[in-house]
Amino acid sequence: MTSDALQSRLATTRARYEGRAAQRKRGCASVARRGVLHTDAPHRVTRRLDRLGVDWQLASSVERGASPPVRGPRELDLERLIGRDTLVDAGFLESGVQAARAVGRLHVAGRWGTGLLIAPSLLLTASHVLPSVTEAASGSVEFDDVRVACRPELFFLSDMALDFTVVAVEEVPTLPPHLSLIEQEGKAILGERLNVVLFPAGGPKQFALRAHVLVDVLENFVHYEAGVGTSGAVVFNDQWEVVALHHSGVPATDDGGEPVTSDGLPWSPDLGEQRLAWRAGEGVRISRILRALRERPLSGPAAQLRARVFDPAPAPAETDAELRAALVNLDIGRSRVYYDAVADRAARDRYYADITVPHRSVLHGLLERTHVRRPAYRPVRMVYPWVDLHPDLKLRSLHSGAAVDPEDLIRADVAAEAARTRRFRELAAGGVPDPGTLPEEFDLLEAALPFNCEHVVPQALFGKREPMRGDLHHLFTRETGDADTSQPREGRGAVARATLYFLVRYPGIVDERRLSELVAWHRNDPVTEHELHRNAAIAEIQGNRNPFIDHPGWVLDV
Template identity: 45%
Template sequence: MTVEQLSQADADYASQLEGARDRYATRAAERARNLRVLDRSGILYADAPERVNKRLARLGADWAMATAIEQTPAAATTGSSLDLDPDTVGSDVLGLERLMGRNDLIGVGFLEAGFLAARSVGRVAVRGVAGIHHGTGFLVSPSLLMTNNHVLRTADEAGHGVVELNFQAGLDGQMLIPVVFELEPETFFVTDRALDFSIVAVAQTSQDGRPLSPFGRLPLKEAEGKVILGEIVNIIQHPNGEPKQLALRENKVVDLLEKFVHYETDTAPGSSGSPVFNDQWEVVALHHAGVPRTDENGKPLALDGSLWHPGMGEHRLAWKANEGVRISRVLGALRQFPLTGAAAALREELFAAGAALHPVEVSPPPSSGANHVGPQSLVPGGATQQTAPAAAVRWTVPLNISVTLDPATFQAQALAQAQPTAETPTEAPVSLPTAALATPAVFGVGHIDGQSPAENDLAAALVNLAAARARPYYDTDADRIARASYYADIRSDSPAGLRRALAELLESTHKHRPAYKPIRLLYPWVDLHPDEQLRSIYSGKDFTPEELIQADAAVEAARIGRWQEFLLHESAPGPEALEAEFESLEAALPFNCEHVVPQSWFAKKEPMRGDLHHLFACESACNSFRGNIPYFDFMDSEEVVRHACGRREPLKFEPSAGKGAVARATLYFLLRYPGFIGDEARELQRERLDILLSWHAAQVVSEYERHRNAAIAEMQGNRNPLIDHPEWAGEIDFAGAWP
C-alpha cells in the first residue's frame, strides 16, 4: 500500500462520515417523531404496521398476543408480564415481552447463542507501508468474510490482510491465542463503496494449520421483519482494534432508512465492519460509520472540542449516533454483481448459508486450550506464531428430535370422523382427533427454527388464551369513549354519503391486516362469550377454546404433511395443480371457522380472508353444511334439508342461530369492501338485503358482539358501525355497495 492509497483511504472514511452525518441531519424530524411515539405509545406503534406484523411473525407472536400482553398488568412471579405457569412461558412470550420493554429477563440461551455468534467475528488487520489499520469482519459462509469497503477498499488491499479469530480474553481475563487466516481476494472479492461493504474469501487453513470450519458463520437472511423502530440491538466488535467486545441490549434503533439504520450504541471507532444483531442473534445490519458531533459548519469535532481530521485517528472523534447498512440491502446489491464460475458458486454458497434454520451455524467452536498470549498484531510477514496444544472439550448442545406424522393415516382418521354415519348423526359436531395432540408426532412436519408452524400456532394460541382470561371481558366505559372518538368526523348528509364516509373510515383505519389464523386470533379472545366459551355461530353449540385450538392445530399439521407429500411426489406441479391440491386440502381438512362471506366470493384474497369482523367459530360440520350458499329466510311450512346448523336448499341457507351477528358482519363487509360480492347468482344478491336488515332488527346487539368489536378494533384498528350504531342500518344506502 502506498502513501497515496492511505490518503485515499482517509478520504473515503471521511466521505462515509459526511454521508452518515447528512443522513442523520436530514432525518431529524422523523427521528424526533419516532422517539415521541416510542415514549408515548410503545414499540408496537412507532414503525409501519406491516413491518411490526412481520417482526411479530418472526418472533412466533401476533398482534393479539402483543396487545394482550400490553394491556395485562405485569406479574413478576414467573418473569413474565402474564401470570402464567412457568412451564407455559416459552421463548416466544419472553422474546415478545423484551421487545415491548415489559421484561428485562433474558434466558441463558441468549448468552449461549451469543457465544456461538461471537466465534465467527474477528479482527481484520491490513498491513501497509504506513503501518497497520484494523477493522472488524465476520464469516458469512464456509468460505467468505464480510467487512466494510473502507476497511478493505480493493483486492490489492485485501491481499495484504488477515482475519484474526479468537482474538479475545479468556475466562481468567488473559488473552487467548488468536487463530490467523489470510484473505484470498484472488478467489473472491466483491466491494460496493455506496453501501460500504466488502466480501472476500478466507483461507480454509490458518497460518498454524488449523481449519476455518469450526468458527462457523453468521447466515445472512434477506427476509424483512428482523428489526423494528425502538428495538434493542447487540454488536460484537473489535473497537479500536482491541480484543473482541460486546455491546449488549443498550442499543436502541431510532430510525430506519431505505438503506441504512441509525441506533444509539456504545460502539467505538475501529468497530467498522461489525455485525449488528437482534435479540435472536440474526444479523440485521453491517456497522459502518458513526455520526460525528460537528461544529456550526458541519465539520467533525474531536473529543477535546477541536476540529477533527483523519490524521488524528478514529479514536479521537466525538460521536452522537451510529449508522449501519441494512443487511437485506447488502444482499440485494450482492445479487446484482456479474459473477461467473467459481466466484458465482461461492456467492450461491453464501445465500444457501442464509437459508439455515438457525440464526447462527451451530457446530461447536474450537478449543483454545489453556494457553494465552499477550496482545500482538498477527499479519503476514512478521507474525509471531504460537500453537495451542489440543485439549478435550465436552459440549452440551440442544437436541431437537421430531417424529413425522403419517399424513395418510391422519387424513383417514379425520375423514372418518367427518363423514356422518348411523352412529354419528349429521348434527353432531365434527372435530379432529385431539388425543394425537398428546404426542409431538402431530407436529413433526414442516419444522421452522426447530418447531412446526402448527406447534408454534398452538403455543401462541394457548398463551393468547391465558392472557385473555387475565383481562376484563368488556370495558363498557372505555369502549364508549373509543366509539365516540372513532366516529367523531362522520356526518350523515345522505344515505349514499353516509355509506361512502363509513367505507372510507373503515378502510383508512384498517391498519393492521392479520392473515387468516383463527387458531391464534379468533378462538383465544375475539370470539369468546362472557362465560369464556366459544359458541358455534350457526348451531349455538358450546365448545371450550382449547377444543377448537387443539383441533385446528391438528388440522394444520395434517395439511402440512399432506402438502409436503404432494410436493414430494409431484416433480414440477404447475399453478393449476397447486391450486387444485390447496382446494382439496381445505375441503378434506377444514378449520372450525366460518367466513360469513364465503371465501369463494372474494377469491380467498387478503385482507378479506383474515378480516376478523366476519370470522366466527363454527364446527366444521356446520361450515360444510352451509358451504358458500347465500343467506335466506324460509317459511316455516317449506320442505327443506334440515340440520342442527340450519336449513338449506340450492342457493338458500338459513342458520339456526346467530342471525343478528352474521347479518351485521355481512353488512360490515358490504361497507368495507364495496363491489366485491353479489356479481354472480350464487353470491349475495341485492334483493336479499332486506333479509339481512330484518335479522339485524330482530336480534339486538349483545355484550358478546360489543366485546368482539372492541377486541377486533384493538387488533385491526377498524370497527363495525352496525354494532356501534344499530340505528344507522336504516340510514345507509347499502344497495350502492353492490357492483
C-alpha cells in the same frame, strides 16, 4: 482509506442523518409517549411481533401490565422489547456468545475491521475496509481460535453504494458456524434496543449490549443512538438476528461544530475514525445487502458460492411453539374482563367523532384508514383464544350453535396445519409435472384438512387475498363436522353485520342482490354481548370497528 475518503463518508452520513431530523424527532417523541409498539409503521410492528412469535393480543396484554400465565422466552423477549423488563438472562448472553463466534477481526493493508461469516466460506464486511481484489488478496481474518486467509480469486463482490463487500475465505474444519441472514423485514422497530459485536481499534472482541436505540429506518440504512462501532461491526437484535452492518456514523462535535475525540479533544483525520466520539451510528440494512447480493449477475462457481448464503435453513419444528402461543393467549383471554361496556362506549365515541353523515363512502374511508394492523389468516392465534369467545368463555359453531371448548379447536387446528404442511412438503419434494399446479394442490390439501373457522364472505370471492382473508371482522368459529349451508341456523344477525362490514370495507366483492335479506337478518336479530366483545377485541388488534354493531341504525345509509 485516505483521509479525504473518510471525511467524505462521514459528511454523507451526517447529511443523511440531519436531513431526517424532523422524522426522527417525531419518532423519538412517539416512543416516549406511546411506546415501541405504536411508533413504527403498523406492518413493520406486526412483522416484528411475528418474528417474536407473539401477536397483538399478547402484546397489548403485556403492555397493559398483565403477567403472562407462562413466562417463557417469547414473553421475556416481548417484555424486553417494550421496555417492561430491562434485565437480560443467562440464555441471552449465551446466545450472544454463540452468534459472535461468526464475527471475526479482519486485517488488511495495515488496518483493522470487522467481518461476519455468512456462509461456510464467505465473509461480509464494509467495502471501504475491503475495496478491491488486490487488497483482499493480502487480507486475513481471525476468529476465536483460527486465522484464515481471504480468497478473492474464488469470490469477491463489492458494492460501493451500500458499502459492503463479500469475499471468500479459506474453508477449514475449524471455522466457526456461519450465521444465516434473514432477508425479510421485521428484525427491529423504532425504539428497540440493539446489540453490537465489534473489535474497537483492532483490539479484542467486545459486546455493546443493548446500548444502542434504533431511531430511524431509511430505505437502505438505519440510524441508532448512541453510535459506538467500527467498520464492519455487526448490529444484532435481542434474538441475535443480524439487523445491519455498521459502516459509518455522525461524529459528536464541539460548540463550533467541529468533530471531537472520545476524550473531548479536537479531532483530525490523521487520528483515524477509531478516535472519534460518536453522536449516532449508521448501519446498512441487512435486507438491502441480501437483495443486492441476490440480484448481482453471477455464473459458474461464484454463483454456486453465493447460493450458500441463501440456502434455506432446515424447517423448524414450529408446531409446539404455535400451540403453546395459542394456549398462552387463551389463558390471557380467560383472565381478562370479557366486555367493558363503559370503556368500549368511550372508544366508540372517539372512533366516530368526525362522522356527521354515515354514508357508505364516508364509512369506507374510515374503515380503510383505521385498519392499521392487518394480521394474516391465523385463527388459532386470535379467533379461538379471544375474539370469538362467548360470555361463558366457550366457542359456538356459526351453523349449529353448539358449544365447543376453545382448547379442543386450537389443538385440532394446529394438528391440521402441521399435517397440511407436512403433506405439501412431501408433494413439493416429490416433484409435480407442472409447478403451476402447486397452488391448486395446496387448495386441495386445505379443503381436505380445513380449519374450524368460517369466512362469512367466501374466500373464493376474493381469491384468498389479504387483508380480506385475515380480517377478523368476518371470521367465526365452525366445527368441521358441520354441514356448510348458505344460510346459518344461528347468529344470522352477526352474519349480516359482518357481511355488511365487508361490503363497505371492500367495495365490489359482495353481491348486493342479497342486501335486503341481510338488512332483514340485521333487524330481526339484535346485537349481542358476544358481538360487542368481538368488536372491541378486533378494534384492539386491527384498529378498525364494525359500524353496524356500534350504530345499528346506520344500516339505512348502506
